[in-house]
Amino acid sequence: MANSTTESPLIRWVLTGIALAFLALFLVLPLLAVLTEALAKGWDRYFASLGDAMTISAIQLTLLVAAIAVPLNVVFGLCASWAITKFDFRGKSLLITLIDLPFSVSPVISGLVYVLLFGLQGLLGEWMTEQGFRIIFAVPGIVLATVFVTFPFVARELIPLMEEQGRDEEEAALTLGASGFRTFLLVTLPNVRWGLLYGVLLCNARAMGEFGAVSVVSGHIRGLTNTMPLHVEILYNEYDLVGAFAVASLLAFLALVTLGAKSALEWLHRDELAANHRV
Numbered sequence: 001m002a003n004s005t006t007e008s009p010l011i012r013w014v015l016t017g018i019a020l021a022f023l024a025l026f027l028v029l030p031l032l033a034v035l036t037e038a039l040a041k042g043w044d045r046y047f048a049s050l051g052d053a054m055t056i057s058a059i060q061l062t063l064l065v066a067a068i069a070v071p072l073n074v075v076f077g078l079c080a081s082w083a084i085t086k087f088d089f090r091g092k093s094l095l096i097t098l099i100d101l102p103f104s105v106s107p108v109i110s111g112l113v114y115v116l117l118f119g120l121q122g123l124l125g126e127w128m129t130e131q132g133f134r135i136i137f138a139v140p141g142i143v144l145a146t147v148f149v150t151f152p153f154v155a156r157e158l159i160p161l162m163e164e165q166g167r168d169e170e171e172a173a174l175t176l177g178a179s180g181f182r183t184f185l186l187v188t189l190p191n192v193r194w195g196l197l198y199g200v201l202l203c204n205a206r207a208m209g210e211f212g213a214v215s216v217v218s219g220h221i222r223g224l225t226n227t228m229p230l231h232v233e234i235l236y237n238e239y240d241l242v243g244a245f246a247v248a249s250l251l252a253f254l255a256l257v258t259l260g261a262k263s264a265l266e267w268l269h270r271d272e273l274a275a276n277h278r279v
Contacts, residue, residue, distance in 0.1 A: 034252055037245035049246040057223045058231035058247070061139070065214075065227065066207040069146040073203050074196070077154025082188065085162035086170060099156065102149050110148050111216025114141055137219030142227065145213035150203045157199035161192050197265050205258040209251060 039046055049055065080099060084092055102110065118135035119125045128135060135141045169191070173183040189196075211229040218225040226234065228251055235244035 031252055034245050034248050037241055038249040040245075041242050045242050046246050049240075049243040050250065052243065054222050054226070055231060055243070055247055058226045058228045059250070061142070061224075061226065062208050062228045064139070065142050065146050066204055068143050069150055069207045070200060070204050072147055073151045073154050074200060076151055077158055077199060078189075078196070080155045081158035081162050081192075082184065084159055086167055086188075096159075099152050102152055107145075107149050107210065107212030108216055111145050111213035114144055114148075114213075114217050136217055137221065137225060139225070141217035142214050142225060145217045146207050146210055149210055149213050150206045153203040153206065154196065154199035157195045157202070158192055161195040162188070165191055194265060194268075198262060201258050201262050201265070205255060208254055 038049075080095065083089070084096060115136055116122050117124055118128060118141065120129060120136075122136075125136070133140075135144065169187050170183050173187050174180070178186070208227075209229060210227075211233075214227055215230055215233075218227070218230060220226060220230060220234065222231075222234065228247055232244050232247045232251070235241075235247065
């Protein structure tokens with residue numbers, strides 16, 4: 001019976017060529033274009049653009065938002081995946097559907113929802129203003145929007161993994177007298193650590209690169225509420241192409257670092273599985 005490994009060399013080369021052509025067109029060429037434009041006026045101008053006070057502020061805000069959003073999503077992802085895979089309860093299918101909601105809703109719409117809730121003319125905006133809380137056009141609004149668009153990543157990595165592993169090990173630990181929390185720390189968490197790390201990497205990459213939802217709630221206040229993607233847009237609209245592409249190249253570098261870290265984790269995981277199989 002013929003299978004994918006017995007296809008003719010011509011078919012294999014054609015399929016490989018199509019895949020490489022797509023990678024070159026949609027990944028390699030855009031990256032080269034970004035780097036070329038960023039360095040169009042030399043390294044001195046490139047580093048000067050990255051050292052600009054507004055750029056540094058955008059970088060700091062991006063890192064701050066990611067540092068807040070990613071841990072929150074880790075907690076949510078662990079709790080949600082634990083509940084969905086280890087317990088039976090009414091509304092489980094609804095919870096799974098809600099976790100996928102950010103994948104089906106435009107980020108701009110999600111940002112607009114927060115404006116309608118917490119803006120000055122929103123449902124809670126006037127009351128929160130009276131209490132001295134500012135959500136929209138401030139860091140809390142950016143964090144909320146970022147958390148919304150990124151919260152599926154950790155849960156979606158862990159749910160299939162936990163479902164595949166089943167409940168036998170946890171039930172055995174509970175039978176031997178371990179508490180639920182101890183069972184989670186010593187049994188469940190070690191079994192899903194690789195999936196958790198994958199989810200964290202993907203969540204962090206999306207958090208740093210989010211544009212749509214953050215654009216709606218930020219107000220584009222330079223030096224205060226501009227993240228790196230928003231700062232790229234402002235510089236580009238002001239015809240500061242070197243500055244825009246310099247910041248874009250930094251985002252691209254962070255994405256490549258994330259991709260490299262993910263590949264390294266997959267390699268380590270594969271080696272660990274091979275070692276366990278030999279044992």
